[in-house]
Amino acid sequence: MLGVTNLEVVYDDVVLALRGVSLEIPDGAIVALLGANGAGKSTVLRSLSGLLDVHNGKIRKGGVTLDGEPIGQLRPAALAKRGIKHVLEGRRIFKEMTVEENLRVGAHSAPRDVKENLGRVYDLFPRLVERKDGTAGYLSGGEQQMVAIGRALMSGPRFLLLDEPSLGLAPKIVAQIRDIVVEINRQGTGVLLVEQNATMALSIAHHGYVMETGRVVMDRPAADLLADDDVREFYLGLHTEGDEKQSFREVKHYRRRKRWAS
Amino acid sequence: MNEFLTATGQGMGNGAVYALLALGFVIIYKSMSVISFAQPAFMMSGAVLVSHLTGRIGFVAAVVVGTIAIALVALVVERVAIRPMVGKAVFVIAIITIGIDIVVRTVAGAFVGVNQLLLGDPWGLKVVTVGGVQLQERHIAAILAAAVVVTVLFLFFRYTRIGLAMRAASLDQEAAMAQGVSIGTVFAVSWALAGGLAALAGVFAASGNAFDQSLWMVALVALPVIILGGLDSLGGAVLGGLIIGIVESVVRTYHSTWFPFLDTNTGGIAPYIVMLLVLLVRPHGLFGTKEVERV
Ligand SMILES: Nc1ncnc2c1ncn2[C@@H]1O[C@H](COP(=O)(O)OP(=O)(O)OP(=O)(O)O)[C@@H](O)[C@H]1O
Ligand SMILES: [Mg+2]
Numbered sequence: 166m167l168g169v170t171n172l173e174v175v176y177d178d179v180v181l182a183l184r185g186v187s188l189e190i191p192d193g194a195i196v197a198l199l200g201a202n203g204a205g206k207s208t209v210l211r212s213l214s215g216l217l218d219v220h221n222g223k224i225r226k227g228g229v230t231l232d233g234e235p236i237g238q239l240r241p242a243a244l245a246k247r248g249i250k251h252v253l254e255g256r257r258i259f260k261e262m263t264v265e266e267n268l269r270v271g272a273h274s275a276p277r278d279v280k281e282n283l284g285r286v287y288d289l290f291p292r293l294v295e296r297k298d299g300t301a302g303y304l305s306g307g308e309q310q311m312v313a314i315g316r317a318l319m320s321g322p323r324f325l326l327l328d329e330p331s332l333g334l335a336p337k338i339v340a341q342i343r344d345i346v347v348e349i350n351r352q353g354t355g356v357l358l359v360e361q362n363a364t365m366a367l368s369i370a371h372h373g374y375v376m377e378t379g380r381v382v383m384d385r386p387a388a389d390l391l392a393d394d395d396v397r398e399f400y401l402g403l404h405t406e407g408d409e410k411q412s413f414r415e416v417k418h419y420r421r422r423k424r425w426a427s
Numbered sequence: 428m429n430e431f432l433t434a435t436g437q438g439m440g441n442g443a444v445y446a447l448l449a450l451g452f453v454i455i456y457k458s459m460s461v462i463s464f465a466q467p468a469f470m471m472s473g474a475v476l477v478s479h480l481t482g483r484i485g486f487v488a489a490v491v492v493g494t495i496a497i498a499l500v501a502l503v504v505e506r507v508a509i510r511p512m513v514g515k516a517v518f519v520i521a522i523i524t525i526g527i528d529i530v531v532r533t534v535a536g537a538f539v540g541v542n543q544l545l546l547g548d549p550w551g552l553k554v555v556t557v558g559g560v561q562l563q564e565r566h567i568a569a570i571l572a573a574a575v576v577v578t579v580l581f582l583f584f585r586y587t588r589i590g591l592a593m594r595a596a597s598l599d600q601e602a603a604m605a606q607g608v609s610i611g612t613v614f615a616v617s618w619a620l621a622g623g624l625a626a627l628a629g630v631f632a633a634s635g636n637a638f639d640q641s642l643w644m645v646a647l648v649a650l651p652v653i654i655l656g657g658l659d660s661l662g663g664a665v666l667g668g669l670i671i672g673i674v675e676s677v678v679r680t681y682h683s684t685w686f687p688f689l690d691t692n693t694g695g696i697a698p699y700i701v702m703l704l705v706l707l708v709r710p711h712g713l714f715g716t717k718e719v720e721r722v
Contacts, residue, residue: 270608
């Protein structure tokens, strides 16, 4: 079990990005993490993978635990070795390297099992086999996302943290990515799935969290969230009139106050 | 024609030395976006160490031991003086490398004193004549050594785990970290490689004649080389080194015919003129990527 408890994170010593977040990713589960832009989703992932440092972010309170052991102070290399792999927002593949070189870098923390993991990744993404010696930067967006996910899988992680894997992809490709996440999970990897595409995320997740300005505001089984009116309204695009963002926020605040008041 | 070919051969020999030095600069630049001005010191230390070791263990063993030893020194220097500064402005770190250069050069210089040192290389100034073209043995050796080093480096960056990790880190540091690559290791290895390359360059730069404390100035020629080749291009470092070496040597040879009215040999300024001309046409050097400018 991977988790964070009462986590507070600040960037540049002043920007409070997380204000006491708690969530859990049980082994073998898919957990969806939803929220508007700037809610703090990527910050949660960075706290789990040790990448806060690069952004001058710090854990100020609370902690990150793996099987109960505090791991918040560990470096990314150590966390990768322990089986936590973070697929960054925006794919971030090594564009000037070949596809297979990208995958080999992904095997950095598990050099012994390169062959086996390479086979597994190519099984998951047959499309990459044909492209393996091609320059990764020339692949389509969907293929690049496959490289990014495949690269993370190259060390056989226990937990996979996916930051908006469907970002900017066509619906057909999004459906493919969704199936792949399901398959990865079926093979035993726990997944924390950050998504703007809430329908997609909740359709495959076991549990879901919704964040807003650095806090978790909902924490329920995914099916419940899918059925929830608020979530439907804010994230499933059933409320589309006017300036979306503006109305998002207004409705959200109104609803929340109502919910708390009742 | 023979005179020209002789000058070219000599230029390639010198160019091989510049290429080795330039490779070190580029490797460090790729890993931390800093030009390390400590390279001249490592180059001189290499030559000094080898000249002291040769009498005891023979030349070849001395070169191997000397190169590895300087690589380790560079690794320690990075750990002690550079790593704590990570996160500071690139400019600040570059200045720190100048400080390192002066310290290391002073220490190495103490082992030279005011006298000249002999490297103890087997080549001396011996010359092979092939069809009227004269080639110095030490230049042939430098070219062969550089060819081997370049091949090994190519394989290293292409196939080894740490070599791939270093390339990845230079393309996208955060993404490399997310794969479990330790940036500290990347810095350490790049300094060690650059130190070893500089030491080896020092050996060939010091071969032939006796050398003294001014040997380090040879390394300065690597600066126009890396700008010419492109700061972040290993291939550019090699080709740039050879081009600068040849141009310098040819200009030196024909100086009195071309510029009879100038007393000082123009060979020394030729590298900078070539660099400026290339930059006018290709702002990022021959093989540099555009991104470099943003750093
Ligand atoms: N590197 C950084 N330096 C300073 N502040 C940051 C940094 N990264 C994020 N923040 C701030 O932290 C808060 C949370 O950002 P985060 O990127 O975690 O949100 P997110 O939910 O991932 O948003 P998005 O959907 O846009 O990716 C935001 O207010 C953001 O401005
Ligand atoms: Mg984000």
